[in-house]
Amino acid sequence: MKKYRCLVCDYIYDPEKGDPDSGIKPETPFEELPDDWLCPLCGVGKDQFAPVEEEKETPKKDAPLMFCYQCSQTAKGTGCTVRGVCGKEPTVARLQDNLLFAIKGISAYLYHARELGYTDPEVDAFLEKGFYSTLTNVNFDANQFVELALEAGRMNIKTMQLLKKAHIDTYGEPIPTEVPVGAMKGPAIIVTGHSLKTLEELLKQTEGKGINIYTHSELLPAHGYPGLKKYKHLVGQLGGPWFDQKKTFSKYKAAILGTSNCVLLPKDDYKERMFTSGVAQLPGVTHIKEYDFTPVIEKALELGDLEEEPRETILTTGFGASTVLSLADKIKELIEAGKIRQFILVGGCDSPLLQAKYYTEFVEKLPKDTVVLTLACGKYRFNSMDLGNIEGVPRLIDLGQCNDAIVAIDIAVALTELFGVELNELPLTIVCSWMEQKAAAILWSLLALNLKGIYLGPILPGWANDDIIKVLVENYDLTPIGNPEDDIAKILG
Ligand code: SF4
Ligand code: SF4
Numbered sequence: 302m303k304k305y306r307c308l309v310c311d312y313i314y315d316p317e318k319g320d321p322d323s324g325i326k327p328e329t330p331f332e333e334l335p336d337d338w339l340c341p342l343c344g345v346g347k348d349q350f351a352p353v354e355e356e357k358e359t360p361k362k363d364a365p366l367m368f369c370y371q372c373s374q375t376a377k378g379t380g381c382t383v384r385g386v387c388g389k390e391p392t393v394a395r396l397q398d399n400l401l402f403a404i405k406g407i408s409a410y411l412y413h414a415r416e417l418g419y420t421d422p423e424v425d426a427f428l429e430k431g432f433y434s435t436l437t438n439v440n441f442d443a444n445q446f447v448e449l450a451l452e453a454g455r456m457n458i459k460t461m462q463l464l465k466k467a468h469i470d471t472y473g474e475p476i477p478t479e480v481p482v483g484a485m486k487g488p489a490i491i492v493t494g495h496s497l498k499t500l501e502e503l504l505k506q507t508e509g510k511g512i513n514i515y516t517h518s519e520l521l522p523a524h525g526y527p528g529l530k531k532y533k534h535l536v537g538q539l540g541g542p543w544f545d546q547k548k549t550f551s552k553y554k555a556a557i558l559g560t561s562n563c564v565l566l567p568k569d570d571y572k573e574r575m576f577t578s579g580v581a582q583l584p585g586v587t588h589i590k591e592y593d594f595t596p597v598i599e600k601a602l603e604l605g606d607l608e609e610e611p612r613e614t615i616l617t618t619g620f621g622a623s624t625v626l627s628l629a630d631k632i633k634e635l636i637e638a639g640k641i642r643q644f645i646l647v648g649g650c651d652s653p654l655l656q657a658k659y660y661t662e663f664v665e666k667l668p669k670d671t672v673v674l675t676l677a678c679g680k681y682r683f684n685s686m687d688l689g690n691i692e693g694v695p696r697l698i699d700l701g702q703c704n705d706a707i708v709a710i711d712i713a714v715a716l717t718e719l720f721g722v723e724l725n726e727l728p729l730t731i732v733c734s735w736m737e738q739k740a741a742a743i744l745w746s747l748l749a750l751n752l753k754g755i756y757l758g759p760i761l762p763g764w765a766n767d768d769i770i771k772v773l774v775e776n777y778d779l780t781p782i783g784n785p786e787d788d789i790a791k792i793l794g
C-alpha cells in the first residue's frame with residue numbers, strides 16, 4: 302500500500318496507520334479514503350496528495366537570481382532572471398520585491414482603517430513613493446531600497462497605530478475575555494478574516510433573528526472589544542487558524558462569511574453557503590456589497606440548526622495595552638525579584654508547514670518563570686494551553702490580531718520608561734512566525750525600531766538572497782529558528 306504526501310503541508314498519509322482521529326482505521330489504502338476526507342494537518346482534500354513512491358528525485362535547480370518581467374526589454378521576452386537587461390542587479394530586484402511585499406502589508410491595515418473612516422496622507426504619500434521607486438529605470442541603488450524598507454517599517458507603525466485608534470475609538474479598548482470553542486444549538490454564521498467593521502455590521506443585522514455568530518481565525522480577538530462583545534449572539538469561536546477552514550467549514554453546516562484574507566478556495570460542499578465581502582473574493586462565491594448581509598442571513602436560516610456540542614476549550618483573548626500596563630508595577634517587582642525571567646513575544650502568522658510545530662513545542666518547553674505575549678493566528682499553535690500565572694500576571698497574554706503588534710510595541714516602549722533602559726536591554730525576545738506580506742511589513746517595523754536578536758521562522762523569506770540575509774544577520778542579529786530547546790537555552794542564557 303502506497304503512502305501519500307500532502308503537497309501543501311508535507312503530511313504523509315500512511316495506510317498502515319490510517320487516520321484514527323478522522324475515523325480511518327489502520328490498513329486503509331489511500332484510494333479507499335472517503336472523498337470528503339481531509340488532511341488532518343492542514344485541511345486540504347485528497348486531490349492535494351501525491352504518492353510518495355512516485356515522487357522522483359529531481360535534481361535541484363538553482364533558484365533564479367531574480368525575476369522581473371515588468372518592461373518590454375525583459376530577457377527573451379519572458380523575464381530577466383540573472384541580471385536585468387536594464388542593468389538591475391539581482392539584489393536590487395529582490396529588495397524591490399521586498400518593498401512591494403511590505404507595501405502590500407501596509408495596504409491591508411490601511412484598508413481596514415479606512416473602512417472605519419481613518420486615513421493618513423503621509424502613509425498614502427509613502428505608498429506612492431514606494432511603488433514609484435520600483436518602476437523601470439528609476440532607482441538602481443540597493444542601499445536606498447534598504448532605507449525604503451525601513452521607511453516602510455516606520456510607515457507600518459503609523460498605520461498600525463491608526464488602525465488601533467480606529468478600533469478603540471469605535472469599539473472601546475479590548476478587555477480580557479474568555480471565548481468558548483464549539484457549536485451551540487441554532488442557525489449559525491461563521492465569520493473569518495480580520496474586518497471588525499464587517500463583523501459589527503453583521504451583528505447589527507442579525508440581532509434578534511435567532512442566529513448565532515461565531516468567529517474563526519483572526520476574528521477571535523473581536524470578542525474582547527466592548528462594542529462587539531455587547532452582542533449576545535456573538536457566542537464563540539469555531540475552528541482555529543486560517544488553514545483549517547476547509548475542515549471547519551465542511552464540518553459545520555452554517556453560512557460562512559470571509560471578510561479579508563486569508564480565505565481559501567472553497568470545497569464544493571460549502572461553496573454555495575459561503576460569502577465574501579470587502580477585498581475577499583472567490584470564484585463561484587456570492588460577494589456581498591455595501592455591507593448588505595441579507596443573503597447570508599437568509600442562507601443561515603435556510604440551513605437550520607447546528608447541533609449542540611461540548612464547549613470545553615476556552616480561549617482567552619483581549620489583552621489591551623491598558624490591561625497589561627495596569628500590571629506594570631507588579632511586573633517590575635516580579636522581574637526585580639527574579640520571579641519573571643523573560644517576556645517572549647511568540648507571534649505572527651500560522652502556516653500549515655510541518656516546521657510550524659516548533660511554536661507549540663517552544664511554548665510548551667518554556668520554563669515557568671517566563672511570560673508569553675502573543676498575537677495573530679500563530680497563537681493557535683499554543684493558545685489552548687493553560688500556562689497559569691505568576692502571582693496574578695498571566696503567563697499567556699493574547700494581544701489580538703497581527704496589526705496589534707502595535708500593542709506589543711507600545712507595551713515594550715512603556716516598559717523601557719518604567720525600567721529606564723533601551724528597548725534591546727528589556728528582558729524581551731521576539732520569536733516571530735511569518736506566512737504572508739503583513740508579516741513582512743511588521744518585520745521591517747521591528748527592524749526600524751532597531752530591535753536586535755529576533756528569531757524568525759518557520760523558513761526565511763524566499764526573496765531574500767545571501768546578500769540580504771547577511772545584512773539582516775550582521776546589522777540586526779536576525780536568527781532563523783532552530784530547535785526549541787537550543788533556542789530557549791540561547792534566549793535565557
Ligand atoms: S525593468 Fe529591467 S529587470 Fe525588469 S524586465 Fe525590464 S529590463 Fe528586465
Ligand atoms: S495573521 Fe497572517 S496568516 Fe494569519 S490569518 Fe492573518 S493574514 Fe492570514
